[in-house]
Amino acid sequence: MEWTDEGIILGLRRYGESSAIFELMTANHGRHLGLVRGGASRRQAPHLQPGTVVRATWRARLDAQLGTYALEPLHSHVDRLLSSGTAAYAFSHLGALLRLLPERDPHPGLHAVLDAMMALLDAPRPAAMMIARFELLMLQELGFGLELDRCAATGGRNDLLYVSPRTGRAVSGEAGEPWRGQLLDLPYFLIGDVAEPPGQTQLDAAFELTGFFLRRRVLEPRGLAFSDARAAFLATVGRG
Known part of the structure; x- marks a missing residue:
């Protein structure tokens, strides 16, 4: 199994002496974890910190396995x-x-x-x-x-000022005024x-x-x- 995708590093945790398990939010494969061999080493760690945008290649023998990542840094937001x-x-x-x-x-x-x-x-x-x-x-x-997108009481799309905490539906200013204290802005x-x-x-x-x-x-x-x-x-x- 193998795929390549773009992702943002959300976090990592050390695994063994120099490796790390990385958590990415990827474009097409969701929130996905993988092992990076040497990912916690002095050479790689400074370039693979949370907030870094990477090109990730994931490989595993079976889809259900943790698998390994090869990560190529594209852009870093670490300083920010x-x-x-x-x-x-x-x-x-x-x-x-x-x-x-x-x-x-x-x-x-x-x-x-x-x-x-x-x-x-x-x-x-x-x-x-x-x-x-x-x-x-x-x-x-x-x-x-x-x-x-519309008032739960009238069906109108204008003057939507409130939300019912019970239903999660919008309510217009006129329709919601009598229950103003019970509604969310x-x-x-x-x-x-x-x-x-x-x-x-x-x-x-x-x-x-x-x-x-x-x-x-x-x-x-x-x-x-x-x-x-x-x-x-x-x-x-x-x-x-």
Whole structure:
């Protein structure tokens, strides 16, 4: 068995004296692990750190085996992750989200979004906007997507201001006003394009919305909680 794909290193752990098991988010093969012989050596380790974009060739005798990787670094974001707490926490949180996916389950859309985000993770508000959208996309990819394109009460597509915490469906301002205190706010940037990154109030509302449904539909049924990196990232954004 053999394939070649592009991927982003999410993490690694040492295996033996100088080898390491690498976890990649690949374009066409999902979140995929493989052994790199010498991957923790002085020669290879500096070039194969989390956040590095690589061309990966995976080989194994059987598809079910761990297999081995040959990794060719293409582009590194390591300096950005090391020099910015915002970027480091953001990348750690994104990795934790991606580990909710079954291993080897292809999600090319998530890989493409992650790849596009990497260069902006040290810019607090743009990064926060993209990560809130990424959390919304994760819900969809995991089979728990929210219905935010029309009002659940009227069927209309305008003035969508709220989301029902019970159904995950959008509600217009007029239809939702009587139950305003029971609904979650729906920031416009989650459903439409914006010229500038949103302000802190909109970001807070977005993460409250995505966090509510990720906890209720994904994390709590698995006995999990958000990684500490999410709270740390949001704290750095709030100070920005």
